[in-house]
Amino acid sequence: KTSMRGLDTDIPSITKSIVGHVQTSLAQQAHNLDDLGAYQAAALSVRDNLILNWNETQMHYTRKEPKRAYYLSLEFLMGRTLDNALLNLGLKPKYDDSISQLGFRLEDLLEQERDAALGNGGLGRLAACYLDSSASQELPVWGYGLRYKYGIFQQLIAPDGSQLEAPDPWLEHDNPWELPRLDVTYEVRFYGHSERLDNMKAVWSGGQEVLAMAYDTMIPGYETKSTNNLRLWESKPKRGFDLQSFNAGDYERAVESSNSAAAITSVLYPNDHTTFGKELRLKQQYFWTAASLADIMRRFKNLGKPISEFPDYVAIQLNDTHPTLAIPELMRIFVDEEDVPWDAAWQLVTNTFFFTNHTVLPEALEKWPVPLMQNLLPRHMQIIFDITEIVVSVVEKKFPGDRERLARMSLIEEGYPQNIRMANLACIGTRKVNGVAELHSELVRLTIMKDFVDLYGVSKFSNVTNGITPRRWLDQCNPRLSNLISETLKLPKAVFLKDLYKLEGLLQFADDPAFQKKWAAVKQSNKERLAQHVQTTLGLKINTHAMFDVQIKRLHEYKRQTLNIMGVIHRYLTLKDMTPAERKKVNPKVVLFAGKAAPGYYVAKLTIRLIVNVARIINADADTKDYLQLYFLPDYSVSLAEVLIPASDISQHISTAGTEASGTSNMKFCLNGGLLVGTVDGANIEIAEEVGEQNVFFFGHLTPAVEDLRYKHMYHPVPVEQKCPPLARVLNEVSAGRFGDGGVYEPLLNTIRQHDYYLLTEDFDSYIQALKLVDEAYQDRTEWIKKSIRTTAKMGKFSSDRAIQDYAQEYWNIESTKPE
Numbered sequence: 001k002t003s004m005r006g007l008d009t010d011i012p013s014i015t016k017s018i019v020g021h022v023q024t025s026l027a028q029q030a031h032n033l034d035d036l037g038a039y040q041a042a043a044l045s046v047r048d049n050l051i052l053n054w055n056e057t058q059m060h061y062t063r064k065e066p067k068r069a070y071y072l073s074l075e076f077l078m079g080r081t082l083d084n085a086l087l088n089l090g091l092k093p094k095y096d097d098s099i100s101q102l103g104f105r106l107e108d109l110l111e112q113e114r115d116a117a118l119g120n121g122g123l124g125r126l127a128a129c130y131l132d133s134s135a136s137q138e139l140p141v142w143g144y145g146l147r148y149k150y151g152i153f154q155q156l157i158a159p160d161g162s163q164l165e166a167p168d169p170w171l172e173h174d175n176p177w178e179l180p181r182l183d184v185t186y187e188v189r190f191y192g193h194s195e196r197l198d199n200m201k202a203v204w205s206g207g208q209e210v211l212a213m214a215y216d217t218m219i220p221g222y223e224t225k226s227t228n229n230l231r232l233w234e235s236k237p238k239r240g241f242d243l244q245s246f247n248a249g250d251y252e253r254a255v256e257s258s259n260s261a262a263a264i265t266s267v268l269y270p271n272d273h274t275t276f277g278k279e280l281r282l283k284q285q286y287f288w289t290a291a292s293l294a295d296i297m298r299r300f301k302n303l304g305k306p307i308s309e310f311p312d313y314v315a316i317q318l319n320d321t322h323p324t325l326a327i328p329e330l331m332r333i334f335v336d337e338e339d340v341p342w343d344a345a346w347q348l349v350t351n352t353f354f355f356t357n358h359t360v361l362p363e364a365l366e367k368w369p370v371p372l373m374q375n376l377l378p379r380h381m382q383i384i385f386d387i388t389e390i391v392v393s394v395v396e397k398k399f400p401g402d403r404e405r406l407a408r409m410s411l412i413e414e415g416y417p418q419n420i421r422m423a424n425l426a427c428i429g430t431r432k433v434n435g436v437a438e439l440h441s442e443l444v445r446l447t448i449m450k451d452f453v454d455l456y457g458v459s460k461f462s463n464v465t466n467g468i469t470p471r472r473w474l475d476q477c478n479p480r481l482s483n484l485i486s487e488t489l490k491l492p493k494a495v496f497l498k499d500l501y502k503l504e505g506l507l508q509f510a511d512d513p514a515f516q517k518k519w520a521a522v523k524q525s526n527k528e529r530l531a532q533h534v535q536t537t538l539g540l541k542i543n544t545h546a547m548f549d550v551q552i553k554r555l556h557e558y559k560r561q562t563l564n565i566m567g568v569i570h571r572y573l574t575l576k577d578m579t580p581a582e583r584k585k586v587n588p589k590v591v592l593f594a595g596k597a598a599p600g601y602y603v604a605k606l607t608i609r610l611i612v613n614v615a616r617i618i619n620a621d622a623d624t625k626d627y628l629q630l631y632f633l634p635d636y637s638v639s640l641a642e643v644l645i646p647a648s649d650i651s652q653h654i655s656t657a658g659t660e661a662s663g664t665s666n667m668k669f670c671l672n673g674g675l676l677v678g679t680v681d682g683a684n685i686e687i688a689e690e691v692g693e694q695n696v697f698f699f700g701h702l703t704p705a706v707e708d709l710r711y712k713h714m715y716h717p718v719p720v721e722q723k724c725p726p727l728a729r730v731l732n733e734v735s736a737g738r739f740g741d742g743g744v745y746e747p748l749l750n751t752i753r754q755h756d757y758y759l760l761t762e763d764f765d766s767y768i769q770a771l772k773l774v775d776e777a778y779q780d781r782t783e784w785i786k787k788s789i790r791t792t793a794k795m796g797k798f799s800s801d802r803a804i805q806d807y808a809q810e811y812w813n814i815e816s817t818k819p820e
């Protein structure tokens with residue numbers, strides 16, 4: 001019953017612990033406790049277990065001195081923690097019993113927790129999955145990020161259908177999952193001036209200093225004591241920062257400077273792709289990289305090893321270009337503070353860092369104006385210029401006189417003002433560069449990094465296909481399916497949750513009618529769970545006997561939610577054209593959208609407005625509402641995804657070929673037995689390779705055609721009416737006001753009528769054709785269920801455990817290690 005170092009985990013002890021937290025930590029009475037209080041007490045009780053495991057793991061790392069990896073990400077989209085912690089600790093059944101005995105339902109308590117939504121979308125959620133996999137595989141990996149006071153905004157839908165944004169005060173109720181570390185603080189400097197000394201050194205002084213304080217979040221591994229750390233920094237004014245103003249009686253000024261320090265970590269930027277040139281964003285990036293590197297350096301120095309061994313103990317993964325300032329910052333530390341000669345320092349730096357690219361869209365490549373950098377970080381600007389010299393000399397040596405090549409590869413883009421190309425800096429300052437799916441990595445080599453491939457050779461540029469954690473995205477979000485798989489394979493869940501390739505065992509049951517029936521029943525119950533959720537949160541009634549067709553992701557033109565909504569309108573018009581008898585043969589379908597648009601992204605916001613208003617008309621049409629329903633679910637989040645994904649029959653991943661680096665929700669849907677309709681893009685391709693093309697619905701032009709088509713559109717435009725009459729009809733119906741004031745949508749419609757950069761007119765026909773094939777396939781329900789089973793069975797590759805193994809072995813050179 002009692003373990004040496006652990007807590008007692010029998011039910012009476014758990015109950016005692018929960019009640020103890022109610023009385024002491026919360027200072028409440030057990031008899032008039034509400035769900036929120038009960039959640040908080042249960043969370044604190046679970047946290048006690050995590051803290052002990054965390055301490056033991058960290059002590060072990062300190063003693064054993066393994067090489068460690070650090071994942072630097074400005075975004076960690078964690079979602080809720082309690083359920084995940086209970087599952088990873090293996091304590092869910094016991095807490096369930098204990099909480100029932102206390103007169104509550106665990107399910108209700110889980111719903112009390114707010115999402116930790118410190119991310120925009122795929123990139124942030126990927127970081128969260130990678131932390132789960134690292135801890136589960138007992139790898140010494142820490143995450144470093146920012147503790148934003150406000151996460152991604154809350155999305156509301158206005159009466160006219162447009163998106164409104166409200167702040168996300170996720171820390172409103174105490175956050176039991178973080179531990180403030182009052183003693184772990186660093187000073188971070190901004191502005192001031194940098195004076196060069198000899199030996200490439202400099203002294204940076206003056207300006208302002210703010211304080212970074214650590215908050216630690218425990219990351220439990222699955223079925224292991226190993227518990228890693230996610231360290232998030234909060235900005236604070238330095239003690240005594242305001243003494244002068246206070247003494248002078250200038251309180252306003254004192255408060256102002258205090259506020260400006262706190263502002264750095266106040267809010268997550270809600271833009272994915274674009275919005276550069278904002279000083280506060282650059283401040284966030286430097287504040288975070290400086291604090292993280294200072295912390296990493298302190299830990300390394302505690303080892304007492306010579307500085308030349310830094311890369312033998314430290315690997316740092318840069319999640320996109322957002323942490324690229326870590327490269328000049330580590331140079332500054334080595335050269336200015338540790339007296340390492342410049343060339344030796346550059347060797348150490350380039351052996352420490354690794355860079356993951358997440359986009360090839362040219363407009364999304366990060367750039368910063370030189371004057372802004374010069375003012376905010378004068379020493380780093382010098383270092384960036386000095387690194388530019390390195391580039392110039394190696395390029396000049398290999399390609400003498402090739403001025404154009406040099407201009408393309410330089411860290412500085414000429415112009416007024418000049419800009420710093422962060423992707424170029426990230427490339428030359430790192431050991432390896434990777435893309436996030438095979439096609440994407442190939443495009444990285446062929447487009448944005450082409451010149452660097454010529455310079456360094458191709459081996460620096462490789463691929464790590466993204467993955468998702470099967471703990472959250474199968475067991476936690478779909479326990480019924482997880483149980484069915486376990487009983488069918490006669491394997492404990494832990495076996496396939498730790499080795500997802502074990503799902504292949506399901507193939508031999510795909511033709512078994514009894515199993516098919518159970519499989520279909522799970523999907524049905526998940527559809528009902530979603531319908532229930534939508535009923536209670538939005539008051540809407542969804543037809544659970546319909547096919548559920550889902551597109552949930554950030555709103556972006558390249559993701560083509562517009563293609564989907566135009567397809568829905570087309571379906572609606574087709575239904576209206578039918579006689580009642582003809583309609584009766586149509587399989588009912590529910591189309592679900594969810595996703596946020598960047599607050600300043602006008603066309604994306606207009607797309608939401610169109611979806612909402614089309615939904616109003618369609619859902620109210622007595623002729624068609626039994627055959628087609630359309631919903632836009634507001635405020636998409638990790639928690640909403642956990643309910644939506646298991647309920648989907650088919651999901652849409654329909655980006656213009658070559659634009660979606662990977663996608664990760666595609667993997668989540670397929671793992672949960674949903675089929676996929678999509679373009680030949682990102683990880684869709686590898687999913688099809690695994691599950692077989694007969695089990696996915698592909699459509700649209702391929703990547704190599706895209707460039708030519710765009711060229712044609714530019715120089716030989718053909719009106720939509722000619723190119724794609726069915727789409728033209730849809731556009732005209734919207735224009736004519738069939739879904740409310742048509743004029744409102746003109747700017748959106750014009751993106752299609754005019755340049756059509758994302759090629760809707762080129763792909764519309766084959767899209768409609770693919771949806772027709774989906775309908776036909778769904779008619780043969782047994783065949784459909786077989787496809788669904790076979791899809792889940794072949795998802796082994798997409799576990800984030802595989803991806804993290806790849807990083808650990810091929811990049812970081814770290815090994816599993818655990819206490820005892």
Ligand code: 26Q
Pocket residue numbers: 120121122123124126269271272273274275276281358359366436466660661662663664682
């Ligand atoms: C950069 C500078 C200034 C402001 C904002 C940003 C910014 C913020 C977030 C730029 C990009 C992002 C997020 C990008 C993202 O989520 N990319 C997605 O990454 C996933 C994980 O690799 C892929 O699956 C998706 O294909 C990719 O779109």
